[in-house]
Amino acid sequence: MSDMGCTERQQQIQDYLTGDLSPSAQEDLTAHMKVCSSCRRDLEAYRMVLAALPSLPDPSVPVGLSEQVIAAVHALRAARRPERETARVVLVRRTVMYVLTFAFAIALGAALWGWAARISAFAVQGVSRNLFTLWDTAKDLWYLLQLLSEVAGVLQPTAQSLWMTVQRVGAPLTTHGSLILAIYGGVLLLGTFLCWRAFSHGGERRLSHVS
Amino acid sequence: MSGPADDVALVRQCLKGDEWAFAKLVSLYSGVLYRLAWRMLRNEEEARDAVQEVFLRVYRALSSFDQSRKFSTWILRITTNHCIDRIRRRRIKMLSIDVADKDDTYLPVVLVDGRPTPEARYGRTALSETLDQMVLRLPPIYQAVVELRYKQQLAYSEIAEVLEIPLGTVKARLHRAHRQLKEKLQSSGIGPEALDL
Numbered sequence: 001m002s003d004m005g006c007t008e009r010q011q012q013i014q015d016y017l018t019g020d021l022s023p024s025a026q027e028d029l030t031a032h033m034k035v036c037s038s039c040r041r042d043l044e045a046y047r048m049v050l051a052a053l054p055s056l057p058d059p060s061v062p063v064g065l066s067e068q069v070i071a072a073v074h075a076l077r078a079a080r081r082p083e084r085e086t087a088r089v090v091l092v093r094r095t096v097m098y099v100l101t102f103a104f105a106i107a108l109g110a111a112l113w114g115w116a117a118r119i120s121a122f123a124v125q126g127v128s129r130n131l132f133t134l135w136d137t138a139k140d141l142w143y144l145l146q147l148l149s150e151v152a153g154v155l156q157p158t159a160q161s162l163w164m165t166v167q168r169v170g171a172p173l174t175t176h177g178s179l180i181l182a183i184y185g186g187v188l189l190l191g192t193f194l195c196w197r198a199f200s201h202g203g204e205r206r207l208s209h210v211s
Numbered sequence: 212m213s214g215p216a217d218d219v220a221l222v223r224q225c226l227k228g229d230e231w232a233f234a235k236l237v238s239l240y241s242g243v244l245y246r247l248a249w250r251m252l253r254n255e256e257e258a259r260d261a262v263q264e265v266f267l268r269v270y271r272a273l274s275s276f277d278q279s280r281k282f283s284t285w286i287l288r289i290t291t292n293h294c295i296d297r298i299r300r301r302r303i304k305m306l307s308i309d310v311a312d313k314d315d316t317y318l319p320v321v322l323v324d325g326r327p328t329p330e331a332r333y334g335r336t337a338l339s340e341t342l343d344q345m346v347l348r349l350p351p352i353y354q355a356v357v358e359l360r361y362k363q364q365l366a367y368s369e370i371a372e373v374l375e376i377p378l379g380t381v382k383a384r385l386h387r388a389h390r391q392l393k394e395k396l397q398s399s400g401i402g403p404e405a406l407d408l
Binding site: 010011014041042045046048049050052053054055056057058059061062065066068069070072073076077 | 233234237238241242245246249250255258259262263266267270271338339342343346357360361362364386389390392393396397
């Protein structure tokens, strides 16, 4: 028999009752029980607790519980549907904005390439023989600066004022220049409008609602 | 409860938007969860709310359920944790078993009932009622282990999985719970002699 005290025997007694005690430990416990009335009482008390625990009272399940839960889940699903739609709208709007921004970048790159080619041609042909080209390029650069400043938010001309500016100057633009200008105008106005919609009053509120 | 494979099949159906599948899961588990919630909370209204809240959480988090695991374990974990949270929130109003040791207002009720003792049938009823109240006064983490072991009849390993604790911790908590219940029972005067066991 080991020198284990009665306090340490508590776990051994429980293991014995739950069938988790090794045979050798079981023999040791049995030997101790023969001489210890306190542990014998504990054994009976534990036996009583372990026998009674599985039969503690159970409630009856309320009638209609499943239906109540399913109704609550339906309500949740109905409440979440508009959120999902709003999230979809935001996704579409952002996608359109990114596509337009990309288109703008492509247009700007093409224009710069065109102007660079024109300036280099001017340099090659000589200033005296290309005054008209110089004047044309200066005007194009002026429009570009105006449009870039619009992007930066310094100037916010409308499409109408832009068109009036073009009319006032009245200079004939090359076909290439007019095309680039039209693309700029369209992309910038649309991009500005979408950015304003997405980031000012509407988009942020909807996004926070979704999250 | 249905088989684990059936449950996972239902979960997959739910994720495809099948409302019938979710209703089936609710009908399969609402009773089990209600009994567990009631056992831990001892209030019908609160147990109903708890079951509803658990299913709403399950519905929201169904896509994050690991389908290689048992659905029953997952939903029992959510329920147990939810009930423990609820108990902790109202804990300040509850008596712990330690306080009850100094408080004899409950236990003497059984002893002064006036019926002839010892009498086995009465004794067993008294034991069951007394023990039931004692389980309720256990700390929530012990109570959860006792409920899962004896009322849900889970193995130690399953309890460890539900509560996400090591197997040794499950056994230790169960031993401590047994010991507290045994000591309380002995101090109440209800013993094998009184029950004619």
